[in-house]
Amino acid sequence: MCKRAVLLTVVIILVVVGLLPVLVMFAKTLVTDGHFSFASYKALFSSGRQWVLLWHTLALSSLTTVLATLIGLPLGILLARTDLPLRRTLAVLFVIPLLIPPYVTAVSWFHILGREGFLSQLLGPAVGARTSGWLFGLPGCVLVLFSTFLPIVILLTMTYLKTVSPHLEEAGKLVGKWPRVLRQITVRLIMPGVLLGAMLVFLLSMGEFGVPTFLRYSVFPVESFTQFSAFYNFEAATAATIPLGVITLGLLAVERIFLRSKTYQLRPAGTDHQFPRIDLGSGRLWLFAIVSVLSFLIVVLPLLALVIESFSLSAFRGAFSRAGDSLVRSLTYAAIGASLLAIVGFFCGYLIHTRSLPLWRGVDSLTIFLFALPSTVIGIGLTTLWNRPSTNLIYATPVIIIFGYLAQYTALTSRITVTSLAQIPPSMEEAAQTAGAAWLRRTGFIIAPLAKRGLIAGWIVGFIFCLRDTGISMMVYPPGHDTFPVRIFTLMANGPPSLIAALCVTLVAATLLPLGILGFAFRQIRSHK
Amino acid sequence: MKVVAALTVIAVLICLSGCGRKGESPERKGEVVVYVSEDQVFSQPILMDFERETGIRVRAVCDTEEAKGTGTMNRLIAEKNNPQADVYWANEPIRAVVLKQRGISTPYFSSNAEGIPDIFKDPDGYWTGFSARARVFVVNKGSRNKPHSIAAYTDPAWNGKAVIANPLFGTTTTHTAALFTLYGDEKAKAFMNDLKKNAVKISTSNGESADLVASGEFAFSLVDSDDATNRMREGRPVEMIFPDQGQGELGCLIVPNAVVLIKDGPNPTNGKKLIDCLLSKETERKLALAACAQIPLHPGVPAPRELKPLDKIKTTEIDYEKVARKMQEIQPFLKDWVGY
Numbered sequence: 029m030c031k032r033a034v035l036l037t038v039v040i041i042l043v044v045v046g047l048l049p050v051l052v053m054f055a056k057t058l059v060t061d062g063h064f065s066f067a068s069y070k071a072l073f074s075s076g077r078q079w080v081l082l083w084h085t086l087a088l089s090s091l092t093t094v095l096a097t098l099i100g101l102p103l104g105i106l107l108a109r110t111d112l113p114l115r116r117t118l119a120v121l122f123v124i125p126l127l128i129p130p131y132v133t134a135v136s137w138f139h140i141l142g143r144e145g146f147l148s149q150l151l152g153p154a155v156g157a158r159t160s161g162w163l164f165g166l167p168g169c170v171l172v173l174f175s176t177f178l179p180i181v182i183l184l185t186m187t188y189l190k191t192v193s194p195h196l197e198e199a200g201k202l203v204g205k206w207p208r209v210l211r212q213i214t215v216r217l218i219m220p221g222v223l224l225g226a227m228l229v230f231l232l233s234m235g236e237f238g239v240p241t242f243l244r245y246s247v248f249p250v251e252s253f254t255q256f257s258a259f260y261n262f263e264a265a266t267a268a269t270i271p272l273g274v275i276t277l278g279l280l281a282v283e284r285i286f287l288r289s290k291t292y293q294l295r296p297a298g299t300d301h302q303f304p305r306i307d308l309g310s311g312r313l314w315l316f317a318i319v320s321v322l323s324f325l326i327v328v329l330p331l332l333a334l335v336i337e338s339f340s341l342s343a344f345r346g347a348f349s350r351a352g353d354s355l356v357r358s359l360t361y362a363a364i365g366a367s368l369l370a371i372v373g374f375f376c377g378y379l380i381h382t383r384s385l386p387l388w389r390g391v392d393s394l395t396i397f398l399f400a401l402p403s404t405v406i407g408i409g410l411t412t413l414w415n416r417p418s419t420n421l422i423y424a425t426p427v428i429i430i431f432g433y434l435a436q437y438t439a440l441t442s443r444i445t446v447t448s449l450a451q452i453p454p455s456m457e458e459a460a461q462t463a464g465a466a467w468l469r470r471t472g473f474i475i476a477p478l479a480k481r482g483l484i485a486g487w488i489v490g491f492i493f494c495l496r497d498t499g500i501s502m503m504v505y506p507p508g509h510d511t512f513p514v515r516i517f518t519l520m521a522n523g524p525p526s527l528i529a530a531l532c533v534t535l536v537a538a539t540l541l542p543l544g545i546l547g548f549a550f551r552q553i554r555s556h557k
Numbered sequence: 558m559k560v561v562a563a564l565t566v567i568a569v570l571i572c573l574s575g576c577g578r579k580g581e582s583p584e585r586k587g588e589v590v591v592y593v594s595e596d597q598v599f600s601q602p603i604l605m606d607f608e609r610e611t612g613i614r615v616r617a618v619c620d621t622e623e624a625k626g627t628g629t630m631n632r633l634i635a636e637k638n639n640p641q642a643d644v645y646w647a648n649e650p651i652r653a654v655v656l657k658q659r660g661i662s663t664p665y666f667s668s669n670a671e672g673i674p675d676i677f678k679d680p681d682g683y684w685t686g687f688s689a690r691a692r693v694f695v696v697n698k699g700s701r702n703k704p705h706s707i708a709a710y711t712d713p714a715w716n717g718k719a720v721i722a723n724p725l726f727g728t729t730t731t732h733t734a735a736l737f738t739l740y741g742d743e744k745a746k747a748f749m750n751d752l753k754k755n756a757v758k759i760s761t762s763n764g765e766s767a768d769l770v771a772s773g774e775f776a777f778s779l780v781d782s783d784d785a786t787n788r789m790r791e792g793r794p795v796e797m798i799f800p801d802q803g804q805g806e807l808g809c810l811i812v813p814n815a816v817v818l819i820k821d822g823p824n825p826t827n828g829k830k831l832i833d834c835l836l837s838k839e840t841e842r843k844l845a846l847a848a849c850a851q852i853p854l855h856p857g858v859p860a861p862r863e864l865k866p867l868d869k870i871k872t873t874e875i876d877y878e879k880v881a882r883k884m885q886e887i888q889p890f891l892k893d894w895v896g897y
């Protein structure tokens with residue numbers, strides 16, 4: 029009874045913060061002058077611009093996905109399974125762009141490829157004009173989003189490689205060399221993980237708002253924001269999101285059909301069997317050079333550009349005096365959001381894993397759907413639902429930002445929980461149940477401690493995503509409660525480049541420093557144990 | 558789990574403490590809420606000074622470049638039945654007029670508005686202008702001929718050499734709507750179509766237009782005076798020309814900031830104090846000295862050195878109410894014109 033009540037409460041929370049705003053927003057588009065009408069949609073589909081937007085959106089998502097997958101898969105294998113030098117350091121390096129808001133990376137590239145960027149200063153204004161034209165458009169957006177989302181494919185490849193039974197590869201080695209084993213056994217076995225990564229990259233690129241906005245490339249999320257903010261055309265803003273919703277639902281269906289039905293040849297539980305290390309032989313140093321150059325180009329160089337541009341005490345002083353308050357707020361809201369995400373995600377994950385309620389599949393789909401929706405859509409939905417005097421406790425306070433975080437990012441913590449729970453033998457909970465322990469007690473004292481690593485990982489991922497959020501916060505923040513990424517965006521309008529660079533460097537440091545400290549602490553604890 | 562639970566309790570307590578403040582009293586002492594269309598980089602120091610001088614905490618919502626300066630106005634419209642703001646600092650009067658027309662603002666006559674020319678004030682007190690930008694030509698110094706009238710945009714001699722910001726957004730919309738009120742619809746539409754025939758490039762913003770001129774890709778562009786001033790201060794090869802200054806010509810369009818008191822805002826008394834501050838000579842002096850280089854409307858306050866004082870400029874005589882109405886009316890035409 030208690031279990032049912034808790035899980036239902038979590039489902040209701042998810043419906044209230046996520047589904048309801050989107051439904052209310054959708055319903056509003058079907059009413060014109062007080063009557064039921066499809067006028068907004070007729071206008072949408074009769075406009076040629078929508079097809080241009082659709083083409084832009086699909087081109088950006090597809091190119092980013094193809095590049096990230098084609099490069100992320102071999103990189104994941106190289107970093108996880110070979111004797112490549114410094115592979116751990118390189119793996120950490122490649123993950124950095126995922127931790128920082130993508131538009132910060134876009135700002136970095138602007139300092140390199142912009143009309144007056146470093147390249148222009150080095151090679152002349154004609155080159156600057158050409159690279160600037162290249163940056164402000166599809167190629168620039170693809171470059172930024174590729175470097176941002178590449179770690180997703182790398183990390184999923186590395187994770188899924190751990191699930192492959194070493195025996196299969198060893199058997200394969202009896203009849204062929206590593207390239208053939210990788211091609212015909214390993215890659216095939218990890219394909220669900222790679223496809224999951226590709227799908228995530230596609231969805232995240234499709235919903236990305238900050239980068240196309242900064243680089244002035246018209247896609248649906250930008251159109252939705254412009255229609256809402258610049259024209260106050262609510263119907264057009266919402267209607268512009270419908271194609272994204274349809275594509276998202278289509279991809280979810282594909283995931284259900286193709287990925288969930290796959291069975292994996294998992295590594296035997298509890299085995300300490302070592303993975304066979306791939307000897308790169310004479311190509312080792314060449315591959316190391318290639319991977320190093322790639323990491324320098326897509327990670328180190330943009331960060332370096334930001335640091336150089338911001339390199340003055342006055343720029344940092346200006347950044348702190350102009351945005352110090354919003355930095356504290358951002359860290360607070362991200363910590364609150366991450367905590368609530370860890371809890372809601374834990375119970376959602378539990379529900380999905382144990383299938384305790386018949387609606388588990390619906391909850392799973394809902395979290396993924398909300399995660400894939402552009403943040404601007406969730407922002408507009410929240411405003412539509414809560415902007416009324418009776419609900420000012422939500423609309424006029426930071427609660428609305430937290431609601432936005434919960435709506436958009438629960439999928440992350442819920443999926444992490446599902447993965448953690450899958451590693452806990454059901455016999456543990458069953459034994460406690462037989463001994464008479466109530467569900468809450470079992471959850472609190474057995475399941476949660478066993479899923480501790482997943483909970484902590486969920487909190488960290490939640491913290492990162494809340495801290496880097498721009499779309500939701502920008503749409504809903506109450507007066508005086510703007511977050512740091514939003515403050516950077518508002519100061520960008522005619523703000524001096526050195527100030528913007530200093531703000532971006534501060535944001536990167538604010539994200540990486542706590543994670544670095546946490547990582548160091550965990551390593552110390554582990555080595556102590 | 559315990560840690561997560563503890564964090565949640567803290568989270569809820571923080572959120573509730575934020576909620577509690579909201580419901581304390583109809584007028585929260587020591588606080589004012591302002592929505593700002595002016596770039597935050599320029600508005601923030603003014604608001605921080607106000608905080609320091611009065612002890613009244615300012616809670617602001619600022620526009621982003623991407624919202625094209627209308628994000629906060631549209632938020633005010635969305636919040637008509639649930640007002641959160643006390644004051645709206647618009648970066649041009651048209652937005653203030655729209656709020657008046659929609660019944661979102663309320664009259665306030667500030668004593669600090671004395672001396673500001675009547676053309677920049679709403680006679681009923683719904684908005685008051687201060688610190689203005691002028692719509693000027695930024696011209697590349699390498700260009701042999703110089704444009705002196707906006708008619709240059711349709712002159713075949715300048716075919717493919719001129720650029721203008723997207724007329725769907727910002728001050729270019731205001732300028733276009735002003736031309737419609739001055740020329741009449743037919744002549745204005747012909748002018749817009751002639752722009753296309755003359756291969757005028759459409760840029761995303763006035764800032765980008767100024768950069769394109771500074772880099773020599775185009776000869777001239779109509780921009781805001783701050784865009785031209787900033788490029789001149791950066792040492793770029795451009796100069797500023799006030800258009801249509803001759804006898805019988807249209808004159809230069811002046812776009813002041815405008816400040817508005819919001820109807821039923823939570824802190825009307827503090828709102829009026831903030832409006833008084835914004836309309837003071839001191840604020841105009843600060844905005845003239847800042848990088849936005851705005852032209853003071855109060856007589857006697859020195860203008861930025863690159864710009865002429867207001868009394869030395871032949872200004873376009875327009876009715877901002879009419880321009881606001883026209884702006885909404887011509888939006889479908891402009892969307893069609895841009896291909897939006």
